[in-house]
Amino acid sequence: MQKNAESKLISILNEKFDVDYNSGIRLEDTLSSLNINSISFIRLVVEIEKEFNIEFQDDIIDVNNFKTLKSLVEFIEEMGG
Numbered sequence: 001m002q003k004n005a006e007s008k009l010i011s012i013l014n015e016k017f018d019v020d021y022n023s024g025i026r027l028e029d030t031l032s033s034l035n036i037n038s039i040s041f042i043r044l045v046v047e048i049e050k051e052f053n054i055e056f057q058d059d060i061i062d063v064n065n066f067k068t069l070k071s072l073v074e075f076i077e078e079m080g081g
Helices: 005-017 038-052 069-078
Strands: none
Touching: 005 038, 005 069, 038 069
């Protein structure tokens, strides 16, 4: 069974960014509340591109374009991830 975009993204955050999965990550959480800043967002984008085999366009690689995990999950799903 293939994981959906939400669970894959949470796994990336847990494994690569030390975001504690057991702390109750929710889709409504903001990236800043998970300590994802502009620099770490670039690292997150690289991980997402690898995991989902999608590519972010340069003009949208900005943490301010994705206020919540939900907006990031929706983008991934729209891109076919």
